[in-house]
């Protein structure tokens with residue numbers, strides 16, 4: 001099993017329990033080194049992301065908690081004068097890319113003997129958590145902001161999870177879950193627990209398999225930024241194992257209403273002063289304080305990445321344009337369209353756009 005350490009005091013992840021932060025210093029846990037991708041160890045007869053089991057960072061005897069996630073289609077369209085590849089992550093089992101991380105995280109929790117767990121989510125992560133918890137027989141409770149779209153809430157409940165509605169901004173749900181954790185609940189956090197990261201990284205392995213080479217650029221929404229971070233690490237691993245010859249440029253997209261990483265990128269620390277947590281249609285990327293913000297910014301800097309932010313008024317038109325191409329995605333997912341429009345001409349080809357969440361979760 002690949003080693004996980006506290007990024008602050010370097011202590012190893014405890015042998016027992018599932019702390020979401022370092023019990024000694026409160027620091028964040030992360031892989032000391034991401035599990036390496038080895039082409040010789042790809043198990044071609046396994047479904048979806050389980051082909052990359054060797055790179056998932058799970059103990060050898062951890063169970064495979066799966067709903068067939070991964071192996072999503074890559075579909076080409078000509079837009080803005082360019083051939084662009086759309087990665088249909090909204091076709092994952094619960095309707096978002098979060099299933100990749102939930103599969104690996106819940107497999108780990110099950111291996112640790114967890115029987116009940118809590119999570120906070122604006123929707124997609126909660127649905128993924130609830131579904132995989134149901135598969136693993138883990139009792140699930142999700143703290144969700146009151147503004148979470150009704151279909152997302154129904155979906156979480158349908159999997160058998162209890163939904164606790166929390167008034168106010170997204171960060172209130174995060175605080176509510178921490179109170180439950182203080183009282184002893186296991187926090188199956190998709191933001192804090194590093195076990196989700198190798199699951200997300202499989203997106204990089206799949207893209208390179210599907211394209212036969214590295215993308216020139218990858219455009220994706222950024223809230224916590226864990227998908228961008230994991231994609232970057234996945235591509236680095238592919239470069240080290242000589243499966244690709246160059247790193248793609250990562251283009252992270254935030255909603256202007258809540259764009260802390262974009263503000264840092266654009267204005268430095270001074271930009272943080274005026275970051276808001278305003279209402280936005282892009283509820284899935286409304287994250288005021290990304291847990292791994294430092295690591296995300298380092299990844300952006302190291303891979304010639306770009307961060308951009310989309311005005312609220314541009315979100316629904318983007319969703320309509322994507323739908324006219326046949327892609328029905330939720331508003332959070334649709335923020336990539338505006339970024340593509342701004343940057344299509346200058347980005348290296350081939351450009352990949354990750355479509356993260358299903359439109360059925362947030363009907364117009």
Ligand SMILES: [Zn+2]
Pocket residue numbers: 006007008009010011022023024025026027
């Ligand atoms: Zn520590």
